[in-house]
Amino acid sequence: MKEKINRIIRIIEKQIGKTKPVVSFSSKYKTIITTVLSARTKDETTFKVSKKLFSKYKSFRELAKAKTEDIEKQIYPVGFYKTKAKNIKKLAEIIVKKYNSKVPSNFKELITLPGVGRKTANIVLSLCFKKPTIAVDTHVHRISNRIGVVKTKKPEQTEKELKNKIDKKHWIKINELFVKFGQRICKPLRPNCKICKIKKYCNFYLNDLKADANS
Ligand code: SF4
Structure with missing residues (x-):
């Protein structure tokens, strides 16, 4: 299995090509805030909104001082913007007070x-x-289960299984790679199996073929 999944990763990398990071990581401040904003929100919306937010609040200190209602205005229309506005303000306050404006590293x-x-x-x-x-x-989570390299119900189970099955040297790039692959090829509702280069390893595709043959 380890060899198979490592091969799958190499093929996806080749098919997707060089990827740009999914979130802005020009600073730790931008990375953590953008990632919190990105939950259940389209990437385009997250990028637009975070750009606007960071042009107004340039540091944890500035964000911690902002009014929640002002943050809400900046981050609308991300999903759950009211909760996220409260969360990022509180997060900024904690990072300023408890961690001296440094993102914790554990x-x-x-x-x-x-x-x-x-x-x-x-x-x-x-x-x-x-x-x-x-x-x-x-x-x-979706792609790993579709291919059949894991059989899990929850993302945390997928994380554990993948860590057992993928060489550590690949771990860091998995998220970015699978996100791009999921956006361009293995889409949630209509996966584009025709152009997918890993179909011969994919349970979802192979089961579809079997079902067609039996119909
Ligand atoms: S063959 Fe289809 S379902 Fe399988 S990984 Fe490729 S796009 Fe996704």
Whole structure:
């Protein structure tokens, strides 16, 4: 299995080509805030909104001082913008007060921050601190189960399984790679199996073929 999944990763990399990071990581401040904003929101909306937000609030300190209603105005129309406005203000306050304006570099501390779950913590660890980890979002979870390299119900189970099956040297790039692959080829509703280069390894595709042959 390990050899198979490593081959799949190489093929996807070749098919997708060089990718740009899914979130802006020009600074740790932008990375963590953008990732919190991105939950259940389209990438285009997240980018537009975070650009607007960062042009007004340039640091955790400025964001911590902002009024929640002003943050809401900046980040609308991201999904759950009222909750996210409260979360990022609180997160900024904690980072300023408790961590001297520095993003913490370990998982345990990161997940105590408002709005930061496993996925966000892992994205921050990999992008900001180059720590090997796999950030599992809906794309990574869906694609891994479709291909059949894991059989899991929850993203945290997928993370554990993938870590057992993928060479550590690939961990950091999995999120970015699968997100791009999920946006361009293995789309949620209509996966474009015709052009997909990993179809001979994919359970979803092979089961479809079997079903066609039996019909
Ligand atoms: S063959 Fe289809 S379902 Fe399988 S990974 Fe490729 S696009 Fe996704």
